[in-house]
Amino acid sequence: MTGHHEAQAAVDGLLKRSHRLGADPRNTNYAGGNTSAKATALDPVTGEGVELMWVKGSGGDLGTLTADGLAALRLDRLRALTGVYPGVDREDDMAAAFEYCLHGKGGAAPSIDTAMHGLVDAAHVDHLHPDSGIALACAADGEKLTAECFGEQVVWVPWRRPGFQLGLDIAAVKEANPRAVGCVLGGHGITAWGATSEECEANSLHIIRTAEVFLAERGRPEPFGPVLEGYEPLGTAERRERAAALAPYVRAVASADRPQVGHFDDSDTVLDFLSRAEHGRLAALGTSCPDHFLRTKVRPLVLDVPPSAPREEVIARLKELHTGYREEYRAYYERHAEAGSPAMRGADPAIVLIPGVGMFSFGKDKQTARVAGEFYVNAINVMRGAESVSAYAPIEEREKFRIEYWELEEAKLRRMPEPKPLATRTALVTGAGSGIGRAIAHRLVAAGACVVVADLDAAKAASVAEELGGPDKAVAVTVDVTDEEQIAAAFREALLAFGGVDLVVNNAGISISKPLLETSARDWDLQHDVMARGSFLVSREAARVMTAQGLGGDIVYIASKNAVFAGPNNIAYSATKADQAHQVRLLAAELGEHGIRVNGVNPDGVVRGSGIFASGWGAQRAAVYGVEEEKLGEFYAQRTLLKREVLPEHVANAVFALTGGDLTHTTGLHIPVDAGVAAAFLR
Template sequence: MTNPTAAELIARSNRLGSDPRNTNYAGGNTSAKGTDLDPATGEQVELVWVKGSGGDLGTLGTNGLAVLRLDRLKGLVDTYPGVEREDEIVAAFDYCLHGRGGAAPSIDTAMHGLVDAAHVDHLHPDAGIAIATAVDGEELTRTIFGDTVVWVPWRRPGFQLGLDIAEIKEANPQAIGCILGGHGITAWGDTSDECEARSLEIIDTAARYIAEHGKDAPFGAPLEGFAALEDDARRAKAIALAPVIRGLASYDRPMVGHFTDDPVVLDFLASAEHPRLAALGTSCPDHFLRTKVKPMVLDLPADAPVEDAIARLHELHEAYRADYQAYYDAHATADSPAIRGADPAIVLVPGVGMFSFGPNKQTARVAGEFYINAINVMRGAESLSTYTPISDAEKFNIEYWALEEAKLQRMPKPKSHATRVAFVTGAASGIGKAIATRLAAEGACVVIADLDLEKAQAAAAELGTTDVAIGVAANVADPEAVAAAMGEAVLAFGGVDLIVNNAGLSLSKPLLETTEKDWDLQHDVMAKGSFLVSQAAARVMIAQGMGGDVVYIASKNSVFAGPNNIAYSATKADQAHQVRLLAVELGEHGIKVNGINPDGVVRGSGIFAGGWGANRAKTYGIEEEELGKFYAQRTILKREVLPEHVANATAMITGPDMSHTTGLHVPVDAGVAAAFLR
């Protein structure tokens, strides 16, 4: 049973965290003090419940709380070795924990435990950080709040900051909270409701003051030629640039991308001061840990030709990497962790929008959201004063903090297909759906492409949020529809790494009954469709420069001459030879092309359910419900082939253990001797 104090804290946290005006995703932390039973002594003990490391206030649950003995946490004050060695004290938090389970204590635990208040909120509202990053933030705090909110000079989060805030609260009994220089806000109260009300009072007061006293154009005058492009032109340019930018952002290690053309971003980039402000970087630790110290900004007008933009992006990327290396070299010590990569996490393109990157889609999306927070912070600070973030030295001390490195090292090992974007055709059912499901389970972002948009979106929803999978409409026989679907994939995830040509249909007819229309339909969907999808994907993969995989779900019929399926088997043979041809042509770009040859997959197959099964059963003189068993009995292993078996082969051939294999056809037919490859 959840302790009432903890339940109250969770409810407050969820309310505060659900409103982006109060704090960003996974930003800030909240706490409550109370008592609970110590099962070892049978006595009530004083505890502090505090949001644990890495949690999100908006979705916080019981497991996201760290629970500590308050007497032991306060006892650390007597053993605290001083600010030069304060990292050592963080390890002692684990020895203050009460009970089993729960989250790891965060670096801000001391702030919550040492401040003499039953309830404490530490938040990162844009309005509050705007005051915290103004050059005259201390004076602004006095002007806006009088003596009810106290200024705290910048200090890196940790035990000493907790001591500082505790001392400030004690010395200012009239205060309801404080502004933390360069960082955020902290508020406290005797009850949960009072603490929440005070947090909101600080946020609302700051926002209202900025709105009433701020200047009209904090980012300066409009910059000629940098206004947002019209919708269609903006989208087209974003699609053209996204794979190139993703490749640049993945120079050190592969990244997933996210794109937004939020008006906040477009307005910022259309203003004269954006180059100066972007170069200053972000300030709040939660911001720059996800966005890096500053973004890479394309310095060309919005209507610059795509070719010019691409050439300039390559130049800027080289300069960005050199600048980041210089930043690292200037501040690193012998004890610093190794450089984690010099590529940008945020790339801004005037007139188009923002591309953000991370090791998965959620991280990439959140990085973009954080930079929008940073833009809002800069707007607020510039409208009242001058935006002045913390120094690069302080940023480095947090970015390459030993505690931050330890947190990264605790993260689970990436799955086999992490950072990969898979585009699977015909994926709303049958083999395609099984493949999409398996690739998502292996860590890939998945685009489920299908002729039926509603079914594609429903299948994607089964895999999780849009950070995992999206559904798109794709008539693979229509080049414009293929290009549009590929464009949606690129905007959703930054690019494409893995294509599965699975879409198909089957017409089971003898030669004399096969019409020209039958022949064209069969070849348009599978031979032409596979060609069009592979061609569109190859353009993206080559632009990325990250290699890739193209997989054809062919068939044993590509090499086996069965009765009454001239159109189907001929087009499967076409697909099989496309594998060989493209393996040769695309190899120089690091793109592998392989095929999978299943036997008839009856269960779960849309093709068989659509009439092919009845026709094949008639051909073999059996009942349709016996077709799976019939196919199994003609194999060497006497096993029926299911969609999951084809999905297993797809995951294997595109996984890290098959990095040196291309031009291969993998039989998934339980052994059909007549279809052995020679």
């Protein structure tokens, strides 16, 4: 096999192995662990063979790894670093040296685990974070249990922070134990190796599955203790209603330093843990695996009142616990920070546990929040395994601090792109299944927001949510804005999906275009129910959530040129638009003290893509103006000062300008988006 073919085969095999391992959460957590392969490739300069190693780069995920996510390094240069290694006190210096070992251009940045893969004398190496392996790694007598579980096949390696020295340690373990197929890393995870990719994968799975069987057969029942009386999970409907009611206050707790997006989990794993007598003691010990507490913080905030407690009592206790949590976290930072330590990043919890209800997890976006929750579920599984055969004994607090405030992690954070303007904000857009609402949803997601796509048409709402990227970006809710309970339910879904609501766009509407004498009372009532009453109900619910969060917010009304312009045969529609326009002024005056800004947009002539025009309004207006329906957009454009047709995207841009642009001190404003209609100038 030529060098080129050998290299390509090695990379292809590595990616397939990584995908198989990463597809099963029992093997490793999201973005956790790394895999590598070594092979000979042709040096394009000399034309001779050169030994290379391909290893998953920093920040990648095994399940979705691509060739671009691999770092390719020359083994001769990587292994030569042992000659200049300055010792464990300066091992962080070695991370920069990996850059000088890279082969060719492109690829990912080498991760801190690169030395582990390069220094171990095996063609293929897997480093993984399986719950079963970490359970042994975090057991008080983990070394003894590892020997009982595996004999000479798997060797115990005492805790050491990931880095160059750990790579040397594992290389020495492999050399000293020729019968071993891998090792358990104290407080961390597992590493396995093999002469072929298939052998390496088999060894990894052998370690993981053997540990699972060992824990199942040796483990005692109820490792978290008996059920605490009064802490049993609430029923599904009551539990989710309680979670939504508490969500704004929980988000306030997680967002005191900076706004966060939330994720809710009421899985059986979480609820069972929180119902047990030992959950408080174990949660206080914190997580252990470095991947865990980098995302979950050193420990969660645990609400210590039963689920039957009155909501007001729960909220008051939550605030008390938050004050204590912040004080304890600052003390933790000050106990361990040194002159060169990065500044404290914030003292709010990333995980909030509510017995009987579930877990809220938080992050800079929905995916980060969701993954933080997944990692805490991993931590629960680890605690269960360790407690079932021994006692859960995570690494000591100082080592956790060294990981959490590691300069290499800080450098990784500095390399991340600047957040988008609406990052951490959740928007609820009514009438978002088509036309202007759909365009607004797309614009807000593009600016970094999470969006709740609310529409009367469930299929259209679901389609738009899918267009926007699925549940980490958008969720669909079916809502009739004339129905108070449906509106409340839509906000509950928003709170459970993203932890809060920061931005509401009142866009839902219908249009009844008739002369005065042909407009029935039913027409009038329906028009006002959908737009005037509907906007009022949505804004009222939004204000409840936003004031509870204490993070301010935005409410935007999509009104109309017709709110200020008197046109023919349009009494019901124009009157209700005028109602909406004045709601903007009234709510801006009332909600300003809470930091909630209320503004409006007055579009005109938005024909293309409009659900309203497609439903018959277009034909009616075309008849009024004596033009063909398909030319109505052109007609509207020609009567404007700019002679330009207004599209849904132009309205969406105005919404963004009000909420994500520079108009931070503007409230009570209406922005015309009509290409210039002098008769509708605001005076």
